Structure formats: structure tokens, C-alpha cells
Amino acid sequence: xxxFRTFKLGLKSLLxxxxxxxxxxxxxxxxxxSVIWLLAIGEGISREAQRQIEDLGAENIIVRSVKPPDGSGxxxxxxxxxxxxxxxxxxxxxxxxxxRVVPIRELYQxxxxxxxxxxxxxxxxxxxxxxxxxxxxxxxxxxxxxxxHREVEAKRSVCVISAVLADRLFPSEDPxxxxxxxxxxxxxxxxxxxxxxxxxxxxxxxxxxxxxFSLDVYIPISTMFQRMGDREVKRTGASFSITSFELSxxxxxxxxxxxxxxxxxxxxxxxxxxxxxxxxxxxxxPYELLEQAKTTRLMFMMFMGLIAAIxxxxxxxxxxxxxxxTVTERTREIGIRRALGGKRSDITxxxxxxxxxxxxxxxxxxxxxxxxxxxxxxxxxxSVQQFAPDFYANLPEVAKVMSPxxxxxxIPIAFFISVIVxxxxxxxxxxxxxxxxxxxxxxxx
Amino acid sequence: xxxxxxxxxxxxxxxxxxxxxxxxxxALRGISFDIPEGDYVAIMGPSGSGKSTLLNLLGCLxxxxxxxxxxxxxxxxxxxxxxLSEVRASRLGFVFQSYNLIAQLSVVxxxxxxxxxxxxxxxxxxxxxxxLATMVGLGERLGHRPTQxxxxxxxxxxxxxSLVNDPYFxxxxxxxxxxxxxTTEEILALFQRLNDEGRTIIMVTHEDEVSxxxxxxxxxxxxxxxxxxxxxxxxxxxxxxIQEISQNAEVRT
Numbered sequence: 001x002x003x004f005r006t007f008k009l010g011l012k013s014l015l016x017x018x019x020x021x022x023x024x025x026x027x028x029x030x031x032x033x034s035v036i037w038l039l040a041i042g043e044g045i046s047r048e049a050q051r052q053i054e055d056l057g058a059e060n061i062i063v064r065s066v067k068p069p070d071g072s073g074x075x076x077x078x079x080x081x082x083x084x085x086x087x088x089x090x091x092x093x094x095x096x097x098x099x100r101v102v103p104i105r106e107l108y109q110x111x112x113x114x115x116x117x118x119x120x121x122x123x124x125x126x127x128x129x130x131x132x133x134x135x136x137x138x139x140x141x142x143x144x145x146x147x148x149h150r151e152v153e154a155k156r157s158v159c160v161i162s163a164v165l166a167d168r169l170f171p172s173e174d175p176x177x178x179x180x181x182x183x184x185x186x187x188x189x190x191x192x193x194x195x196x197x198x199x200x201x202x203x204x205x206x207x208x209x210x211x212x213f214s215l216d217v218y219i220p221i222s223t224m225f226q227r228m229g230d231r232e233v234k235r236t237g238a239s240f241s242i243t244s245f246e247l248s249x250x251x252x253x254x255x256x257x258x259x260x261x262x263x264x265x266x267x268x269x270x271x272x273x274x275x276x277x278x279x280x281x282x283x284x285x286p287y288e289l290l291e292q293a294k295t296t297r298l299m300f301m302m303f304m305g306l307i308a309a310i311x312x313x314x315x316x317x318x319x320x321x322x323x324x325x326t327v328t329e330r331t332r333e334i335g336i337r338r339a340l341g342g343k344r345s346d347i348t349x350x351x352x353x354x355x356x357x358x359x360x361x362x363x364x365x366x367x368x369x370x371x372x373x374x375x376x377x378x379x380x381x382x383s384v385q386q387f388a389p390d391f392y393a394n395l396p397e398v399a400k401v402m403s404p405x406x407x408x409x410x411i412p413i414a415f416f417i418s419v420i421v422x423x424x425x426x427x428x429x430x431x432x433x434x435x436x437x438x439x440x441x442x443x444x445x
Numbered sequence: 446x447x448x449x450x451x452x453x454x455x456x457x458x459x460x461x462x463x464x465x466x467x468x469x470x471x472a473l474r475g476i477s478f479d480i481p482e483g484d485y486v487a488i489m490g491p492s493g494s495g496k497s498t499l500l501n502l503l504g505c506l507x508x509x510x511x512x513x514x515x516x517x518x519x520x521x522x523x524x525x526x527x528x529l530s531e532v533r534a535s536r537l538g539f540v541f542q543s544y545n546l547i548a549q550l551s552v553v554x555x556x557x558x559x560x561x562x563x564x565x566x567x568x569x570x571x572x573x574x575x576x577l578a579t580m581v582g583l584g585e586r587l588g589h590r591p592t593q594x595x596x597x598x599x600x601x602x603x604x605x606x607s608l609v610n611d612p613y614f615x616x617x618x619x620x621x622x623x624x625x626x627x628t629t630e631e632i633l634a635l636f637q638r639l640n641d642e643g644r645t646i647i648m649v650t651h652e653d654e655v656s657x658x659x660x661x662x663x664x665x666x667x668x669x670x671x672x673x674x675x676x677x678x679x680x681x682x683x684x685x686x687i688q689e690i691s692q693n694a695e696v697r698t
Contacts (some may be wrong), residue, residue, distance in 0.1 A: 005566060012549045231626075336545045339506060341534020341562035343527050438506050442545070 002277025
């Protein structure tokens with residue numbers, strides 16, 4: 001009963017100065033809401049990064065061919081780089097923990113549909129691959145079928161095209177069984193499948209650039225080798241350069257996730273065996289990236305939490321400041337209460353209740369404000385997109401895609417901290433109030 | 446009929462010294478007197494006489510350096526701070542010159558404050574406070590805040606508050622100091638009524654007019670008891686006069 005009275009008294013005293021109390025509460029509100037917000041945003045970013053890495057396949061090891069910086073292929077010289085078919089075969093043969101090795105060769109090309117006399121060539125990407133490619137990159141067929149083993153064996157001139165390319169080249173017709181023409185290579189390919197639309201992936205791990213699957217044309221890698229070989233000739237003005245590479249990438253599927261680290265070591269050792277300084281390959285291990293991502297996530301949390309903690313402390317200092325002023329203002333009242341029988345502990349309790357009420361209200365409203373984070377981020381993104389489209393386009397991919405995820409634990413923790421802040425920053429003013437000499441206090445003002 | 450008179454308070458050689466850096470100031474140099482129950486005492490003296498110091502000691506707001514102060518049977522001179530707080534809550538009633546009501550509380554809540562500090566808040570305490578409010582003429586204003594009351598009304602609330610714990614005595618410090626002459630009469634009439642009903646009243650005042658309403662005057666000088674005499678030609682309100690005064694009060698408020 002008495003605690004209830006004390007609490008009621010505290011609230012009444014706070015309502016005597018609504019503006020002052022509201023501003024003090026605001027400090028805690030911002031502190032608590034920012035704990036929840038910052039953790040949610042950090043979590044959202046981490047989750048997004050993790051998802052993108054997982055898309056690469058946690059049990060995969062990716063070896064990517066990298067064109068060495070010093071192109072010594074000017075004027076006739078041949079630049080020979082990257083993973084070789086022989087290396088891919090050797091890895092498959094010698095490393096026991098591997099399920100399969102998927103070879104990929106990518107070229108940027110023009111494509112045109114012969115049947116359309118007004119057509120202009122569309123820039124796209126030619127990808128020589130095997131049937132497994134669709135699985136590891138999660139491509140889905142909308143019509144027809146993806147490259148088959150038989151087509152690879154028979155080196156058929158067939159292709160599968162992406163949804164966007166299909167729309168561009170065949171706006172009013174069904175692409176299936178039509179002929180696709182590549183002017184630069186002077187090759188015809190029969191379309192046997194059209195893919196569903198697919199989201200782009202972001203750049204990951206530094207060695208993998210962002211993959212935009214929207215303008216891809218997939219052909220059997222065997223056909224690619226037979227028809228086009230390994231050499232690419234580029235003419236720039238008067239000079240020309242020849243680059244030569246066998247494979248753009250091999251994706252190695254390991255038996256089980258536990259085997260990935262050791263297998264990656266083996267593969268690196270194998271590939272670097274002849275030349276430890278070779279710079280034409282990059283080994284990307286999504287599993288390791290995931291581990292890194294976990295560490296990053298923790299660091300995010302700590303860092304965000306620290307920032308939010310600082311803002312809570314500032315809020316607490318605000319409370320202490322106001323309560324010290326309040327105590328001074330109510331010196332007379334304290335004297336009266338002491339004269340009427342209030343003990344020191346009664347006075348301490350009274351002011352502590354007031355402070356805790358402030359911080360609890362701040363905490364509750366802060367939690368509500370924190371929960372609004374996903375909504376606010378969504379609408380902010382919408383408005384930025386609408387009113388500043390150029391700025392929006394230049395934002396990092398993560399900012400456009402990520403959605404904040406409220407960390408459930410952050411709610412009780414943030415609230416609990418707000419109570420603690422009230423206690424800690426309220427104790428000093430409350431004790432000051434209690435230590436006042438009643439006689440002096442009664443004489444005050 | 447020789448019943449031993451019960452004493453509300455009893456002081457024996459009460460002394461208070463203040464130590465200031467190098468010198469000791471002796472504000473009270475050994476005061477002794479008894480206050481029987483039902484007494485109505487005025488304490489007077491020039492400034493510097495030790496009046497305020499004695500007031501603070503009587504009110505258990507301060508502790509004496511030497512001597513004893515018996516409230517009923519207990520010597521409160523050596524009590525701890527918390528014990529003194531309890532004494533103030535349960536055995537004393539204060540009336541101050543500037544009323545000293547708590548702004549956030551209503552009339553009835555103000556009256557209840559000593560009971561709050563005694564830990565006795567319930568329906569019964571609320572009923573008691575309401576009765577006291579009615580007794581002092583504020584039965585219609587239970588929910589009012591002090592800012593909505595006149596000076597006289599506020600002082601009456603303070604007096605009701607001073608009675609709520611059935612104290613050994615009411616300690617009034619210049620109770621009419623901030624009031625006009627008419628309101629002063631109302632308050633003094635109320636004090637007389639309470640005293641007639643058996644309430645012990647100790648009043649500190651510097652006004653002769655006011656002290657004339659008491660039964661006994663104690664004069665202090667330089668920290669010592671100068672005189673302790675019954676009041677001659679005490680100013681007493683007759684029943685009709687009291688009636689008149691309260692009617693005037695009602696008309697005005």
C-alpha cells in the first residue's frame with residue numbers, strides 16, 4: 001500500500017512539471033530505442049551478408065580465374081592465365097572429399113535473334129557450363145530444359161537463355177527452338193530453355209564480383225571449347241591483344257561441411273604446387289566467409305551496443321542533472337517531510353521512485369519506438385527512392401536490400417538497462433536530498 | 446484529589462552548544478521546565494535568546510549537547526536520527542509560520558502525511574483525516590490543493606495535520622505570523638478550543654497580543670530561562686465570540 005502511495009506521489013510530482021519530465025524521458029527514450037535500432041540494423045546487415053554467402057553454398061569451394069594485372073598480351077603476345085581443365089581433373093581425381101567439380105567459362109558477347117530483321121544485338125554474357133551449374137547457382141527453368149549431360153557429351157549447339165534476355169530478343173515470340181546468333185563468334189545456337197527471373201547476388205569476399213544473371217546465355221562447355229577454343233582476340237584501335245584461358249571458374253562441391261577447411265587447404269596446395277606465387281587464381285571458401293561473417297556479426301553487435309550504451313549514459317546524466325535541480329527546488333518540501341516524521345531512507349526512496357519512474361517511462365516508450373525500426377527503415381527507403389533516385393542508386397547494395405531484424409533479447413535488455421540507469425543516476429540526487437538538515441531545509445527559500 | 450499530573454514534556458538542564466571553528470557558542474545554557482498535559486505555553490524572548498534552538502529541540506529536529514528531554518516517559522535526548530524521525534511522526538504535531546503544506550497533495554492527503562510516515566495508511570486513517578478536516582471547517586474542500594486555499598485555511602489544514610497522530614503536544618512556531626488580524630483571531634480561537642478539549646499547546650511567538658491567549662509564558666534570555674509565569678488577565682474567547690468568529694470565517698470563505 002505504501003509503495004503504491006509512494007509511486008503515485010512520484011508520478012504526481014513528475015506531472016507538476018510535464019515539459020521538464022518529458023524532455024528528461026526523451027533522453028532515455030532515445031537511448032533505449034537506439035539500442036534496439038542499432039542492434040536490429042546490425043543484425044539485418046549481418047543476416048543479409050550471411051544469406052548471400054550461403055547462396056554460394058557452404059559446402060562449396062570456388063576457384064576463380066583472375067586476369068593478372070600486368071597484361072603482357074599487348075600486340076600479339078598471349079596472356080595465358082587461370083584454372084586449367086587438367087587442374088580441375090586432377091583435383092577431382094586426387095582429393096578424396098570431393099563430390100564433383102563444376103567447370104564454368106564466361107565470355108561477354110553480343111546476341112541477336114536472326115528471325116527479327118530490325119533487331120539490334122544485345123550485350124550479354126555467354127556461360128559455358130554443365131548441367132550441375134543450374135543446381136549450384138539455383139537457376140530455375142521456366143520453359144524447356146537446362147543443358148543436359150547428353151548435350152554436353154554430344155557437344156550440341158544448344159543454349160538456354162535468361163528471362164530478361166528472352167524478353168529483349170523475343171518480345172512477341174516463344175524463344176524455344178529459335179536460333180540465337182553471336183556475331184562476334186559467328187555461331188548459331190538453338191534455344192532449348194528459358195529461365196525464370198532471378199535476383200542478382202552481391203560482390204562477396206573480394207574475389208567474386210557481383211553476379212547479374214539477367215543477360216546470360218548458357219551453352220554446353222564442351223561445345224564452347226570445340227567451337228571457340230580458349231583464345232580471345234580483342235581489337236582496340238590499331239592494336240590487338242590475345243588472352244587465353246581455359247576456365248573462368250570451377251566450383252568444387254565437398255562431401256560435407258566439416259571437410260571444407262581441410263579440402264580447401266589441399267586444393268590450394270595442389271594449385272600452388274608448381275608456382276607458389278601464381279596470381280591468376282583466387283580461392284574463395286564460403287564456409288570461411290561464413291565464419292568471418294559470424295565474427296563480423298558479433299563485432300557489429302558489440303560496436304552498436306557500445307554506441308547505444310553511450311547514448312543511454314548521456315540520457316542518465318540528463319536524469320541526474322534534472323533530479324539534482326529538482327531536489328534543490330524542493331528543499332523546503334524535504335524539510336517539511338522530515339519534520340513530519342520522514343526518515344532519511346523515506347526521502348531517498350521518494351526521489352529514487354521519481355527517477356525510476358522517469359527512466360521506466362523512457363524505457364517503455366523506447367521499446368515501442370525501437371519496435372518501429374523496420375517500418376521506419378522501409379518507408380525511409382521508399383521516400384529516398386522516390387525523391388532522390390540518383391542518390392538511392394548509388395547506395396551500396398546492402399543498404400537497398402537489407403531489412404532490420406529486431407534482436408529479441410535486445411528488448412528486455414534495453415528496458416532493464418533503462419531501469420538500472422534510473423537507479424544509478426538517481427541515487428546521488430536522492431542521497432543528497434536525504435542528507436539535508438531538516439532545520440536548514442525548513443529555513444530555505 | 447491529588448492525582449499526579451501527567452507530563453506531556455519535561456526538560457532537565459537542556460543545553461545546546463555549537464562549535465564554530467575555534468569558539469563554542471552556547472545557544473542554550475541549561476533550561477529546565479515541565480509541561481503538564483493540557484497546558485498552553487507561550488515561549489518568548491528577543492532574538493538570540495535561544496528561542497529557535499529550544500524550538501528545534503522541542504520538535505526533535507535537533508539533539509541537545511547536554512541534559513534530558515522527556516516526552517512522556519522516554520528521554521529522547523540520546524535517540525538516533527531514525528528514532529527521532531519516528532518520534533516526530535508519532536508523538537509531535539507541528540504548525541509553522543508559513544503553513545508548510547505540500548503542494549502536490551490535496552487537503553486530506555496533507556493531513557495524512559504523518560500517518561504515511563508512521564506506515565498507517567488505510568481506510569481508517571482516511572476517515573480520521575476527513576474528520577479532522579471537517580473539524581477545522583474544511584470538510585467541503587477535501588480535494589483542494591493548498592494553492593486553492595487562503596492563508597487561514599492553509600493554517601487550519603496544518604493544524605488538522607498536527608492532530609492526526611494524537612500528539613503529546615502541538616508545537617506552533619509563530620503560527621499567526623503570516624496572517625491578518627481577523628484570521629489570527631480565527632486561529633487563536635481554534636487553539637483555544639483545542640486546548641479547552643485537553644490538547645497541550647506550546648507556542649513560540651514574539652507578539653504580546655498572541656501570548657496573552659496562553660495560560661503560561663516562558664521568557665528566555667541569552668540561552669537561559671528568565672521567567673516562567675502564568676498569564677495574568679488571560680485573553681479568553683467566550684463561546685459567543687467563538688461562534689461569531691467562525692461565522693465570519695464561513696462568510697469570508
